Amino acid sequence: MNEVQWDETVDVVVLGSGAAGMSAALTCHFEGLRALLLEKTDRIGGSTAVSGGAVWIPLNPGSAGAGHGDDTFEQVWEYLRRTVGDASSPDMLRAYLDNGPAMVEYLQARGALALAARQYSPDYYPDRPGASLGGRAMDPLPFDGRRLGAHFKELRDPLKEFVVLGGMMVNVTDVYHLLGAWRSPKSFWHGGKRVLAYWLDRLRGHHRGTRLLLGNALAAWLFHAVLRERIPYRLNTPARRLHRDAQGRVVGVEAVQGGTVRRIRALRGVVVATGGFPWDAELRAACYPQPTGPWSMAPEGNRGEGIGLAREAGAVMGTGHVSPAFWAPVSLWRKADGTVVRYPHLVWDRAKPGLIAVNRRGERFVNESASYHEFVSVMYRGGPAPDIPAWLICDHAFIETWGLGLALPGGRPRQHLMADGYLIRAATMPDLAARLGLDPERLAATVERYNGMAARGEDTDFGKGSTAYNRYLGDPAHQPNACLRPLGRGPYYAVEVVAGDIGTAHGIRTDERARALDAQGRPVPGLFVAGNDMQSVMGGAYPGPGITLGPALTFGWVAGRALAADDF
Template sequence: MEGIKWDLEVDALVVGSGAGGMAAALTAREEGLDVLLVEKTDRIGGSTAISGGALWIPLNAQSEGAGHPDTFEQVWTYLQQTVGAASSDAMKRAYLEAGPRMMDYLVERGHLQVAARTASPDYYPDRPGAAMGGRSLDPVEFDGRKLGAKFRELRDPLKEFTVLGGMMVNITDVRHLLRATRSFTAWRHSMKLVLRYAADRLGGRHRGTRLLLGNALAAQLFHGLIRRGIPYWLNTAARTLHRDANGRVLGLAVTREGKTLNIRARRGVVMATGGFPWDAKRREQTYPKPAGLWSMSPRDNAGDGIRLAEHAGAALGSGYASPAFWAPVSVLERPGQPPLHYPHLVWDRAKPGLIAVNALGERFVNESTSYHEFVQAMQRSPADAVPAFLICGQRFIDTWGLGLALPGGRPRQHLIDAGYLLQAPTLAALASRLGVPADKLQATVARHDAHAAQGQDPDFGKGGTAYNRYLGDPEHQPNPCLAPLGDGPYYAVKVYPGDIGTACGIAANEHAQAIDDAGRPIAGLYVAGNDMQSVMGGAYPAPGITLGPALTFGWVAGRHLAGATS
């Protein structure tokens, strides 16, 4: 393309501010390049900021110290058992080799601080090569005050990860808060959290500055951008990739403050815009039916980067096991506002005293399986599995909560009034509320309860793997995932086949370069995060298999842009 009037020239232009984009920008800058990052929204962090924050980086430097020494052969065996042909061997190998190097690189330069999980089973712990911990890492707690006035530019976490209107908590915190009146240790932990949060709010901050989970990961990377002086433009939408006569990407047209600007990228452009979970047309073409808009990703993740890359000649990936990473999602309808989605990931489904049933009133899945597998069970079932219903008794909801209904006796009438939480005094009455056959539901619960009282689930094996038990109640024996539903009143929520991001993206090589239909790299164009075809091929072998590759291939892209070889 000749005759372009360039408004700005940089070495590397990164589009998107999630883990993949920020890793690419930081790495390119560390390698000496002049970098600009542009972000469509008014906040930094993308999907990363609202995620659980786990990173699956096998062979990382902390694995052995966490009590789980690992080998390439073990991890490779596990990936072949879980991902297999859904992703090429070349990309899986590139990931396993680059992941630990990426982690060392960003940690040594002060951009990341993480801790390996000493106990965190891979999602298929009974398959060859699986590990019981060490491969998944979590970002350590981050003090948002380090961001100064730019703290407001960091995307807020999901409300479900906060209490008291803006105090972030993790599972450990929740357990202490629920026991605060019964344990001095729990009371002391809880008071420390609440006093810190009170100080934040009294200091004029819109939420707490003790950051955890994916919000801490995004904040660490954002802090790195600030420290390294990397310019970033918010409210800047990508419009068109400029190419020369040979197809090389020269730069990008963006819209900012009502103006179209042409930015030349001498080394290349990195697309990391978060995939297409809110592109209704592409979802309809790609997702299993029904393909409702039940995504947990930010609503601005509408496939911009993928569309632009395709227009530049890049190919969409194929051969995947699944086009998205799934999670059962319940939906609270709110008049005059967008629906509120709640992802049933790890907190309620695996606990003792809950079952999932379909429209026939029958169980169809091991409730304590991974969120990805739970939705796949819905998709494998006939249409009567959408929506499914999570059902529990009074004791369960008081102890563990159910979706947006919080535990500990917190008010839940507003959820009942809104139709989100369904309540009934008997199972027959609940069946009527759900529109399922009362006799079938009563028989299902009776069979479940009789076996659960013995700690057994001959139908679906709930609590049958180390991963199941990891998410259960360790104080409940003999099976931490199984207990009778008990007495009424009974409660239920509807869950739908939602997603936490897309797995089908632009095909790429081991250098994170976008490739065309013939497998040839498109000069000057890179992809990372969910804009890239998942190295897991739409399989979900362990916690952190979205953010781990996002960081890794963002780092790979940044180094390749700079021509780094060592």
């Protein structure tokens, strides 16, 4: 250590400014440590800022108030046993369940978080023992971006798919009101207020609307606390090395700021939380099933550097996971200028009545209203080869009501999407089959069979609409099955979907205190890992909404507490 010429000294250096990184930095600060937050990009928020924002924390402080006070540890444990199984260790799962509620109480009490438990939000496998219909998932309360002052521009913008009018964030309630604005005075009033507030923001000079929702709000709450507490952070400062002493302890970071190398001593340790490796082509090729491609919805800066630094310091990757990533079907709009726009088909269109998914054989292969992770898992399990790509197909009434991917509903312009080959339109089903390269007779038989089941309200092939989670995402006004309606008159539309992801689940092996482990299962002294750099506590399974952000916040907090205790 003596040969290193340190430029500055702090107690803890945190790499990455997503939920895990900011949770760790804030916790260190609240526990009396000097924390420094380093972010390699020019924006704060990481994957958190572009996410849906759900946080899965069973037995959280708000669950009882949301009407789910009868949930128990035993029920949650049984559900995880039935969904995660042996993909994660019991010690890690118990650490998550024990610390999650405490983390929420701790950060909320200090004004760093504002979460509300969902009254109704079924777990993704609600038919399995121990599942819950609500209370376990939490959402960030809306955040007024004006509270960030001039730093608002430093917060990563949300995905364009989460905004309308070029910069107005909307949630599901807003979307329903905006779609029904000309049919309901209540919806007109709701939508009108939102649009007026947005244009006032733009007139005041803001680059987008200041009403922040979803993961953007979550990142904003944490960032606001970082600013309020005057925790130092540096943008455009990538770390390129972890320094270790003669005993192998991580004692500092070498980073590059403005072209200048800076060596920062960390008296207590370093937390790595840089967002996983979804954009590292080599790691994807080595760890993902095939086929794969540049199909991730995570920020393109998430290229696995943090994992690489941890491995160079002696840490190893985890094992035993059932999936290396958290999947989502993604459609790709390849524009004429060569740019690619990615759209994640998460919760809006697939579960609605009047849509089917087919593979290259022109056959249905999946419950279209299953979770996004399950949908792609089934794509990869397709035989004799993976069902990649697949197509989402709907009729004219569907696209006018719900839209399809980037094609918006209500008669909005779609010609540009058709011209670039993103949206395929055909007057008849045989014409659509020809344009998609599918067997027209087989596709016709698939539609005929589906329509017969849809008319009866029961999908006996794949169970679309058969669970509470399916129906939660369907159209409650459509009965007897909120997710099933026969495909009616044309023209018909289709978009191609591939096996995308929203982040990686395969990462550095840690213990229940978020300490990175070496090949012998021993902690690497001074090195902590959280977020998507950490081997998922769910082992690549996806039990419910928010099982990435929940562990990220929790184990960032766990790492901060352990560093403050200084007994590791």
